[in-house]
Amino acid sequence: MQIKLAGYNIDTKLIEKLGKDVSATPEVISAAYARISRSSKSVTELRSIAANDVEKARNSNWEIVFEMGHASVAEHAVFNFDIIGISRYLAEFIQRSRLASFTEKSQRYVTLDGDFVLPAEIEGSRYKDDFANLMQNAFALYSNLFEDLKLQKASECEWNSKRELEGAAKEDARYVLPLCTRTQMGMTINARSLELLLRRLATLPLKEAQELHQLLYGEVSKVAPSIVRFVQADDFITRTLPSQLAIKSIPSTINEVKLVDFTFHADAHILSGLLFEQQGGSYPDILKQVKAMGNKQQKALWQDFFEGIKPWHKMPRAFELADFVFELTMSASCYAQFKRHRLCTILKAPYNAKDGFVIPPSIQKPAQVKAIKALLSSAESLATKVSKGNPMLYPYLLTNAHRVRILAKMNLRELYHFSRLRSDSHAQWEIQQLSNQLIPIVQKRCPNAAQWLMGKSDFPVDI
Numbered sequence: 419m420q421i422k423l424a425g426y427n428i429d430t431k432l433i434e435k436l437g438k439d440v441s442a443t444p445e446v447i448s449a450a451y452a453r454i455s456r457s458s459k460s461v462t463e464l465r466s467i468a469a470n471d472v473e474k475a476r477n478s479n480w481e482i483v484f485e486m487g488h489a490s491v492a493e494h495a496v497f498n499f500d501i502i503g504i505s506r507y508l509a510e511f512i513q514r515s516r517l518a519s520f521t522e523k524s525q526r527y528v529t530l531d532g533d534f535v536l537p538a539e540i541e542g543s544r545y546k547d548d549f550a551n552l553m554q555n556a557f558a559l560y561s562n563l564f565e566d567l568k569l570q571k572a573s574e575c576e577w578n579s580k581r582e583l584e585g586a587a588k589e590d591a592r593y594v595l596p597l598c599t600r601t602q603m604g605m606t607i608n609a610r611s612l613e614l615l616l617r618r619l620a621t622l623p624l625k626e627a628q629e630l631h632q633l634l635y636g637e638v639s640k641v642a643p644s645i646v647r648f649v650q651a652d653d654f655i656t657r658t659l660p661s662q663l664a665i666k667s668i669p670s671t672i673n674e675v676k677l678v679d680f681t682f683h684a685d686a687h688i689l690s691g692l693l694f695e696q697q698g699g700s701y702p703d704i705l706k707q708v709k710a711m712g713n714k715q716q717k718a719l720w721q722d723f724f725e726g727i728k729p730w731h732k733m734p735r736a737f738e739l740a741d742f743v744f745e746l747t748m749s750a751s752c753y754a755q756f757k758r759h760r761l762c763t764i765l766k767a768p769y770n771a772k773d774g775f776v777i778p779p780s781i782q783k784p785a786q787v788k789a790i791k792a793l794l795s796s797a798e799s800l801a802t803k804v805s806k807g808n809p810m811l812y813p814y815l816l817t818n819a820h821r822v823r824i825l826a827k828m829n830l831r832e833l834y835h836f837s838r839l840r841s842d843s844h845a846q847w848e849i850q851q852l853s854n855q856l857i858p859i860v861q862k863r864c865p866n867a868a869q870w871l872m873g874k875s876d877f878p879v880d881i
């Protein structure tokens with residue numbers, strides 16, 4: 419056996435030190451790996467051949483990735499981007515990329531001071547002053563709430579540190595921040611996912627998205643022109659964007675948490691999947707056998723399976739055989755966390771002020787509630803005016819408190835991961851409440867397989 423560390427991501431400042439003579443590009447890794455299947459040479463040799471003739475490596479990438487359609491070789495080229503000064507609203511689109519990694523500035527740990535993106539469409543419109551006033555009011559209310567919640571929370575219990583107390587105050591004060599609040603994130607993404615992200619950004623009718631598209635493509639096309647190529651707007655993508663053509667007459671009951679579909683006999687399917695993986699045989703036959711077992715025998719098998727479970731154990735893939743589809747309504751603040759669970763299927767309805775808003779339970783003083791409602795109301799009315807002609811502008815002006823409807827398909831494996839993190843006692847209260855609501859719904863449909871759905875902090879201490 420031989421292992422060679424073929425590459426890793428390092429700071430561009432170090433790469434620049436290599437000088438202009440060296441073509442430092444991840445394209446050579448893609449090109450070398452693409453040739454593995456057709457060459458008798460060692461991978462290491464293929465890599466040095468590609469590095470010695472970058473032009474040839476680029477041509478080979480072009481041919482293999484785009485002409486032959488062996489697109490997965492582009493995944494071997496990975497990029498890190500510092501994305502600075504975009505709106506929280508645009509961050510939602512970027513983080514739709516499933517096969518990518520993100521770490522974003524947390525509104526829980528950072529205090530924000532009038533830091534927002536002024537969308538170019540609004541800058542050039544008659545609503546510019548109204549927008550400025552709204553931002554001033556929103557950030558002033560955020561500061562007041564933050565100071566007030568700090569005092570209130572300090573009097574409620576002992577805190578380990580000032581930072582922890584301030585974090586708790588910010589966590590609730592942030593509900594009044596608009597979705598155009600500025601944020602920054604680190605993004606790690608491979609060339610194939612980046613190409614799709616660029617096409618999505620190019621298609622979004624938002625100037626901020628167009629600018630980001632240009633900047634990202636400008637950077638990547640300098641170092642890896644051969645593997646990120648089809649980046650133009652794609653009309654097909656527009657079919658997932660908020661549309662003026664929505665059917666207006668659909669009744670709109672608000673479902674905070676509603677199970678809309680699920681896998682029947684989930685326990686039996688998962689147990690059969692586990693048995694299939696352990697002993698082979700025909701899956702339908704195993705399933706038939708499992709369904710014919712008595713409750714006692716099934717329970718005994720489950721007990722054996724879960725014996726010695728620890729909070730960090732990941733459920734095996736057989737748990738993906740059971741799906742649960744939920745309709746959920748949550749604040750934009752909660753959605754910011756929920757959407758980060760990349761492997762779930764998450765569909766988001768367009769923001770609509772009619773879906774209501776969430777005021778954190780810690781905010782009880784009538785004057786504060788009144789001030790929040792007044793702010794939300796003026797945000798909604800300006801959002802409606804500003805977005806006439808372009809519904810995509812509407813959410814910029816809404817706030818973290820505004821609710822959004824989500825359709826989420828989660829398999830039991832994902833639900834285990836989600837509940838470990840989100841039903842944990844350290845999780846933010848709204849997503850914790852949501853996770854705590856999902857658990858009994860799922861446990862009712864598969865009491866055996868879902869019996870250990872719980873937050874890390876809920877694990878029995880002797881386990």
Ligand SMILES: Cc1cc2nc3c(=O)[nH]c(=O)nc-3n(C[C@H](O)[C@H](O)[C@H](O)COP(=O)(O)OP(=O)(O)OC[C@H]3O[C@@H](n4cnc5c(N)ncnc54)[C@H](O)[C@@H]3O)c2cc1C
Binds near residue numbers: 521522758840
């Ligand atoms: C206490 C806490 C604080 C947080 N603070 C911040 C913060 O300040 N800023 C911030 O941006 N986010 C923060 N997050 C969000 C966090 O970074 C994750 O994005 C979120 O919890 C989703 O979980 P996940 O990435 O484990 O799994 P999911 O996306 O739900 O994926 C499920 C599992 O699939 C696997 N997986 C998925 N994708 C990959 C991949 N690319 N590589 C390897 N394995 C993968 C992993 O095993 C993962 O556990 C915080 C989360 C928690 C719980």
